[in-house]
Amino acid sequence: MTHDEILAQFGPREAMEYDVVVVGGGPAGLSTAIRLKQLAAQNDKEISVVVLEKGSEPGAHILSGAIMDPKALSELFPDWKQRGAPLNQPVTADTFLMLSETGATRTPNFMLPQNFHNDGNYIVSLGNVTKWLAQQAEELGVEIFPGFPAAEVLYTDDGKVRGVATGNLGIGKDGEPTDNFQLGMELLGKYTVFAEGSRGHLGRQLIAKYNLADGKDPQSYGIGIKELWEIDPARHQPGLAIHTAGWPLSSDVYGGSFVYHAENNQLIIGYVVGLDYQNPHMSPFEEFQRFKTHPNIRWYLEGQDKGLKAPKRLSYGARAITAGGLLSLPKTVFPGGALVGCEAGYLNASRIKGSHAAIKTGMLAAEAAFEAVIAGRQHDELSSYPVAFEKSWLHAELHKARNFKQWFKKGLTVGTIMTGVEQLVLRGHIPWTIHRTEADHARLKPASACKKIVYPRADGKLTFDRLSSVFISNTNHEENQPAHLTLKDATVPTRINLPEYAGPESRYCPAGVYEFVPDEANAGKERLQINAQNCVHCKTCDIKDPTQNIVWVTPEGGGGPNYVGM
Secondary structure, three states: OOHHHHHHHHOOOOEEEEEEEEEOOOHHHHHHHHHHHHHHHHOOOOOOEEEEEOOOOOOOOOOOOOEEOOHHHHHHOOOOOOOOOOOOEEOOEEEEEEEOOOOEEEOOHHHOOHHHOOOOOEEOOHHHHHHHHHHHHHHOOOEEEEOOOEEEEEEOOOOOEEEEEEOOEEEOOOOOEEEEEEOOOEEEEEEEEEOOOOOOHHHHHHHHHOOOOOOOOOOOEEEEEEEEEEOOHHHOOOOEEEEEEEOOOOOOOOEEEEEEEOOOOEEEEEEEEEOOOOOOOOOHHHHHHHHOOOHHHHHHHOOHHHOOOOOEEEEEEEEEEEOOOHHHOOOOEEOOEEEOHHHOOOOEOOOOEOHHHHHHHHHHHHHHHHHHHHOOOOOOOOOHHHHHHHOOHHHHHHHHOOOHHHHHOOOHHHHHHHHHHHHHHOOOOOOOOOOOOOOHHHHOOOHHHOOOOOOOOOOOOOOOOHHHHHHOOOOEOOOOOOOOEEEOOOOHHHHHHHHHHOOOHHHHOOOOOEEEEEOOOOOOOEEEEEOHHHOOOOOHHHHHOOOOOEEEOOOOOOOEOOOOOO
8 A cells, every 4th residue: 555545544643733843862853852941941931842763762773983072062961970971981092093904103193183182072872872861851841752753744735844744553565554553643843853863864855855955065975884892901991092094995985993992891993984985896894894803903802812801792883974064064944844963964074073063953953943932933944043053163163174075085195184284284274165076876986997805704703794793783673564775666776786886785785784686587687685674774775876776764663773882
């Protein structure tokens, strides 16, 4: 049955009305809700706020490095330490390494640009910070609905956003309602704030519908892949933050690593690869596994032969990163709503930080929405939000870093030199602006024009395969539901992607969702198999597919990863 047929048979949907509906229970969405309730209390007003979160609980789908700049959190809760916010491990030292295959060159600290310094910042589990923010929000009276993904934007007759609808439950693989069917519900608001994170399903639709990206550089993305380890205390240095560039990536690929010594002898190790890479044979997941074999890195992950406690891999995850910065930032308001956090693309790629930007933009959007609701307005543009952003410290920070990703498109050497010039020599007072013209997917070259990459097999101790990695991400989806990874044209993977690009779906996905297997109906040919149950909701396929044929849509609520300590 089609969506319209289901509504015709089972509708109408139950509707709940609020002053503000927030889509996404991450740092941006929760900060929006918290600030709205704070303003209402300060002004002796009532304002109703609901937060929809597709994960099983707040924080379940949150993945970040993460080093957190507490600047915005201190504005939201000046007493966050007294409130018990889980920012426990300050950064004690910064190290930047340029790697060759067998060695490393350390950059002296006095030569590190300011964006690589982390004085006053904290190594955190952003998932735990998000859980804490959700507790603060509920104490203020915010309603939070976990396990309820917003699947559809609702509009007024004249095209203004009036809210969202959650997805239906109990639809079988065949598209027909099962015995467990439940119709989705409508959450209606005077304003709706979208905080879905990078490449949000609904945010993408809104950017297209209202032409919010007109006049902007194409958005640029990366994929961040992360593992959490517990290591022997003898090799753990609490607060040490290591970043690397160079090997194993070729010089024409943007990317690098982060290795953070968190509390409790935990080591956060991860890799970021720009999704504007050109060689379709490349696998970001396999590049990350290779990275861990570098002598300077594997030292932390070995040692049992020297009498040390055997390191243990605790968790795994992956997530797309919106990295285009200020030059790719779309218009963030439209009739009835706003985009905040990584939904819009406020991350500062040069600092490898976005949580402070998410919190700040959530607060700014909340202030604009509160002013509008109290004035009796609804469904118009919250124009004071982008005005406040342009006057904020966040805009000044992103303006200084506006060329960062554009320079690295020209290669590692040019990117490194020009970042040093702009941030160290000019200290952000940059008289030029560098623009990019190509979307990430358009950068992929035909396989015949690129060198094939053969990756070593996983050893199960230091390096791992994708399926064992997905297992420790606690990913789960109800099996009898339509695949949430949809194809506009089912013939494209074998008609175009496989012959021209060697089937890049099977390599850019960090969860083994896409697999080319023998086609039983056509001897000697292959077909694309989609293992949707493996999906960790990273959105890489939605971004990097060269034909833009894959569209990620929301699965049933509560599905996906359930990250612990990430």
